Amino acid sequence: MAGAKDYSNSQVSNNREQVEFHVREILKLIGENVEREGLLETPARVTRMYEEIFAGYAVDPRDVLGVTFDERHEELVIVKDIVYYSQCEHHMAPFFGMAHIGYIPSGKIAGLSKLARLVEAVSRRLQVQERITSQIADILEEVLQPHGVMVVVEGEHMCMCSRGVKKPGSKTVTSAVRGQFRQSAALRSEFLELLKR
Numbered sequence: 203m204a205g206a207k208d209y210s211n212s213q214v215s216n217n218r219e220q221v222e223f224h225v226r227e228i229l230k231l232i233g234e235n236v237e238r239e240g241l242l243e244t245p246a247r248v249t250r251m252y253e254e255i256f257a258g259y260a261v262d263p264r265d266v267l268g269v270t271f272d273e274r275h276e277e278l279v280i281v282k283d284i285v286y287y288s289q290c291e292h293h294m295a296p297f298f299g300m301a302h303i304g305y306i307p308s309g310k311i312a313g314l315s316k317l318a319r320l321v322e323a324v325s326r327r328l329q330v331q332e333r334i335t336s337q338i339a340d341i342l343e344e345v346l347q348p349h350g351v352m353v354v355v356e357g358e359h360m361c362m363c364s365r366g367v368k369k370p371g372s373k374t375v376t377s378a379v380r381g382q383f384r385q386s387a388a389l390r391s392e393f394l395e396l397l398k399r
Contacts, residue, residue, distance in 0.1 A: 210253040211260050221249045255289060258326035263337065266319040267345050273311045276349065278389075280304040281317045282397055290361045291328035299357035299373070301325075301334070304393045305342055306349040306382060317342075331357045331376050339378035350382030352393050 214221055222245035229236050229244065236242075282302040290297055301321045324337045335355045342351045354377045363370040383389050 209257050209260050211256045213259060214249060214252045214256060218249055221252060222246055225249065254326075255287070256327055258323050261323050263320055263323040263341050264345055266323045267312045267316045267341070270310045270312050270346060272309060273307060274309065275307055275311065276309070278304055278306055278392065278396075279311065279314075280393065280396055281314055284318045284321045286321050286325040286334070286355075288325040288327070288329045288331075288334065288357075290359060291330060293361040293365070294328070295359070295361040295365070297331065297357045297359040297361070299331075299355065301338065301356075302354045302397050303338065303342070303351075304353075304383075304396075305346065305351045306389075308347055308349045310346050310348075312342075312346060331355055331359075331374055335376040335378045339380050343380045348381065350384070350386075350389065351378070351380040352383040352390060353378045354394075354397065 225245040225248045226236050229241060234241060236244075280303065282300070284301040284303070285298070286301055287296060287298045289295070303317050303321075320338060320341060321334075324334050324341070335353050338355075339351045339353045342348065342353075354375065357374045357376075358372070359374060362372060379390065383393065
C-alpha cells in the first residue's frame with residue numbers, strides 16, 4: 203500500500219451501479235435536476251471518490267506496518283505533521299488535519315513511511331477523530347510492543363465549520379498515551395516540545 207490512489211474500496215467498486223443509483227436518487231430528493239449537464243456524471247464521480255476516500259476499509263491497518271526490524275534503538279522516535287483526510291461518521295462531512303506519532307522502541311521498529319500509511323489506513327473510512335487517535339496508538343502498541351506510544355491528532359471538522367455552529371478555523375486536538383508516556387509527564391513534555399520545532 204503506497205499511497206491513497208494505490209488501493210481502493212472494492213465494496214464500492216463491486217456495487218458501482220447501486221451506489222450511482224442512490225447518489226442520483228439523493229440528488230433528486232434534495233431538489234436537483236439530475237438531467238442537468240453539470241450533474242450527468244456526478245453519480246459516477248461520487249462513486250469513484252468513495253472508492254478512494256473509503257479505501258481504509260480495503261486494508262487491515264495492522265498489515266500496513268509491514269516488515270518490522272530488530273533494532274536496539276530505545277530512544278524516542280517521532281514522525282510529525284502527517285496530513286490526513288477523513289469523513290465524519292455522524293454527518294459524512296470531511297475532516298482533516300495532521301497526526302503526530304511518537305514511540306519508544308523496545309527492540310522492534312517500523313519503517314518511518316509505514317507510520318504515515320497507518321494514519322491513512324485508519325483515517326480513510328467513516329470515523330471520529332477520537333477513534334483515529336486511539337486506533338493508531340493501540341495498533342502501534344500491539345504490533346511493535348514499544349516501551350511507550352503517544353499520538354496527537356489535530357483536525358478541522360467541516361461538520362462544525364460549515365454547518366451547525368459554523369465556527370470555521372476551530373481545531374480539535376486529541377491525544378492517546380500508552381506505556382511510559384502515560385507514566386512520565388517529562389516524556390510527554392519532551393514529545394510535545396519536539397512537535398513545536
